Every structure is written in structure tokens, then in C-alpha cells.
Amino acid sequence: MREIMRQINQRYAGRPEYARMKSGEIFPTDVVPVLALEDQTVRTSLFSWGFPRWQGSGVIINARRETVLEKKIFRQAFFERRCIIPSTGFFEWKKGTEQKGKDKYLLRLPNTPMLFMAGIYANYRREGMDLPGFVILTTAASSSVQPIHDRMPVILQPDERTDWLQYESFARRVIEREGPSLEARRV
Numbered sequence: 190m191r192e193i194m195r196q197i198n199q200r201y202a203g204r205p206e207y208a209r210m211k212s213g214e215i216f217p218t219d220v221v222p223v224l225a226l227e228d229q230t231v232r233t234s235l236f237s238w239g240f241p242r243w244q245g246s247g248v249i250i251n252a253r254r255e256t257v258l259e260k261k262i263f264r265q266a267f268f269e270r271r272c273i274i275p276s277t278g279f280f281e282w283k284k285g286t287e288q289k290g291k292d293k294y295l296l297r298l299p300n301t302p303m304l305f306m307a308g309i310y311a312n313y314r315r316e317g318m319d320l321p322g323f324v325i326l327t328t329a330a331s332s333s334v335q336p337i338h339d340r341m342p343v344i345l346q347p348d349e350r351t352d353w354l355q356y357e358s359f360a361r362r363v364i365e366r367e368g369p370s371l372e373a374r375r376v
Contacts (some may be wrong), residue, residue, distance in 0.1 A: 190303060193275055197231040202304055205318055206235045206310050212278070215274045217250045223323055225310065226271040226354045236272065252309060252324045254343055254364035263324070266309035266339040271354055272323050273345060281338040282374075294337050296371045298344070305350060307343040307363060331368040341368050 201207035215238060224238040237246025240262060260265040278297035285292040288372045298304045310323040326343040333343045343364055345353050350357040 190275065190277070193222050193224075193233050197235065198294065201235055202231070206320060210235055214287065215253075215276075217248050220320065223308070223310070224275065224305075224319075224350065224354070225270070227322075231351060231354060231367050234239045234321070236253075236323045237313075237315060238323060240311060240324055241313060248273065248322070250324055251340075253340075254326050254328045257309070257326060257364065263309060264312050267360070268357055270310045270321075271360055272308045272321075273350055273353060274308050274325060274342075276304055277302060277359060279342060281308070281334070281341075281373075282311045283337045293310060293376050294373045295376050296337070296341070296373050299372050300371065303347075305345040305347065307345055307360075321376060326364060326366065328368050331370055333370040333373070334368070337373055341371070344369055 197207070197210070201210070208241055209220040210251055211221060213359055215221055217228045217239045218237055220235050220237050222233050225234055227234070239250050252260070257263045257267050259337050261348070281294050281296060282291040283294060307326045308323045309326065312319060313322050327340045328343050330339050330341045345363065349363065353363060
């Protein structure tokens with residue numbers, strides 16, 4: 190993560206996107222570091238989380254792997270603009286007791302400080318900036334996540350990052366597999 194932040198600082202310091210960058214817990218529309226191909230090289234860039242909704246307000250933040258190739262809003266991005274969202278983990282909420290509402294869980298890969306979520310992106314003009322928006326691809330929850338939530342991000346192994354970005358055939362295989370086991374901690 191330090192190397193990713195070093196690259197972001199070097200590339201974006203003083204630019205409006207840099208001032209909007211978030212760290213820690215991330216929410217839809219936040220600007221965050223993302224890995225994507227640029228001139229056939231993997232580069233760290235700043236993207237905003239979410240595709241704008243064409244009807245109504247808000248953003249679309251996830252794309253189901255089962256329908257990503259069917260839905261017009263996602264199909265071309267999957268073929269041409271895949272990205273990777275680096276993270277230390279992600280949050281899910283589980284319905285708690287009636288008095289309590291929902292319990293929040295942090296999910297992480299065991300014995301690994303980072304996880305890499307598969308995503309796709311498209312270019313949008315927001316707040317006067319040409320800032321790509323990304324969505325995270327999701328799949329059915331692995332057995333370790335099912336007690337908390339029925340979906341989870343598609344997670345890449347560190348050695349799969351370049352192949353995910355470069356090869357559509359590899360990306361198709363990745364979205365068909367089962368997700369890894371994760372550790373969950375109530376927060």
C-alpha cells in the first residue's frame with residue numbers, strides 16, 4: 190500500500206483529484222487509488238467509486254459477475270477497461286437482533302495485509318474533472334462469508350493482477366470461480 194500511495198503522491202500532488210482522495214473506510218463516490226492499464230503498463234490512478242445512474246440519483250457500486258457480460262452498462266467496460274481496487278479488507282453488514290439493527294464486519298484474507306478486488310471502469314466528467322468511475326465485481330459468497338452476507342467481491346491473487354488487466358480470457362475464468370475463505374471480525 191505504501192508503494193501505491195507513493196505513486197499517487199508523485200502523480201497527483203496539487204491536482205483537484207488528489208484533494209478529493211479518501212483513505213480508511215471508503216464510501217460510494219469517494220476517490221481512491223485503483224490499478225489499471227495505461228499504455229499497456231499497470232499504473233496507479235485515482236478513480237471514483239460508482240457509475241452514475243441514468244435514471245434517478247445515486248450511483249451503481251457493484252456489478253454481479255453473473256450478469257456483467259449481459260448488461261449494456263457493464264459489458265464494454267469488462268471487455269476493455271478492467272481495474273483492480275487495492276484494499277486491506279472490506280465491510281459487510283449482517284442483520285442483528287431486533288433491538289440492535291445491523292452488525293458490521295470487517296472481512297480480510299487470512300495472513301495477508303492486502304486484498305485486490307476485481308473491478309471495471311468507465312470515464313465520466315464529474316465536478317469539472319475527467320475522473321473514471323469504477324464498480325466492484327461481486328460473486329456468490331464463499332462458505333466463510335455466507336453467515337454474514339450472500340455476496341462478496343471477486344478477489345484476485347497478487348500474481349493475477351497483470352493477467353486480469355490484460356487478458357479478457359483470463360478475466361472470464363476469474364469471474365467463474367468460487368471466492369476465497371476470509372476472516373471476519375465484528376467491528
